[in-house]
Amino acid sequence: MASNEATVFIVDDDEAVRDSLGLLLRSVGYRARCYASAKDFLKAFDPRDYGCMVLDIRMPGMTGLELQKHLSEIGCNIPIVFITGHGDIPMAVEAVRLGAVDFLQKPFEDQELVDRINDALRQAAEQREGELERLEILDRIDSLTAREKQVMGQVVLGKANKVIAGDLGVSQRTVEIHRARVMEKMQANSLAHLVRMVMVAEAQGTPPPAA
Structure with missing residues (x-):
């Protein structure tokens, strides 16, 4: 132990x-x-x-x-x-x-x-x-729904909501809602903060969120 x-x-x-x-x-x-x-x-x-x-x-x-x-x-x-x-x-x-x-x-x-x-x-x-930081980030990623992970994968690539909506075949408003939930669940205070957390997870061998 x-x-x-x-x-x-x-x-x-x-x-x-x-x-x-x-x-x-x-x-x-x-x-x-x-x-x-x-x-x-x-x-x-x-x-x-x-x-x-x-x-x-x-x-x-x-x-x-x-x-x-x-x-x-x-x-x-x-x-x-x-x-x-x-x-x-x-x-x-x-x-x-x-x-x-x-x-x-x-x-x-x-x-x-x-x-x-x-x-x-x-x-x-x-x-x-x-x-400990990595484990906390992985827990936050696990709390996302499959769609939220898709949206996060697109967001961290720098894509605009309109582009993400077109890629996923949903409305821009739906993307905005998912994006807000991602930021809340990941406890990210900015896009840069979200990107850094995803990079920490990826650096330890964790597959990136589905894009």
Whole structure:
């Protein structure tokens, strides 16, 4: 079951590192969960969980970089802070190129890690806010009738009411009524606002309203 509380997921095959990082993070008020391998993490992880990850880049089995790529492939963009050894810098740079928040080279100061985690959690909060907005928009789209979705699809293309009426084979007055209902149900305060909401829905893979 997904949690509404931000969690820092620690994935490292070194038990001593896991224990020390878990203790550190809990001591400064974070909720932390520790895993000995990428496989263990994937077994327990719910993609709806909210938070970030502290991930060792070099582990037996699935490496940290491989885990990052796997999460990206399944559409999970949890912010990641990598921890690396000296010889792993090229891999860490690649991880950042692929979207990681940052990496820390061992040994690192506790405050350095806390600062990077704060950055990652800010990013997670922004992502979550965007997801909540998307879900709200999808709920609003679902509340539209089939005809209202047709009208909205035409409206966001910039078509005038007269043109939409001709395309749909209805009166201009009917289009005006549907358009007003669309604006009300979508809680759009302008055409630009409506277009932006449709773009948010489309950007997340939702089919655009039928035109």
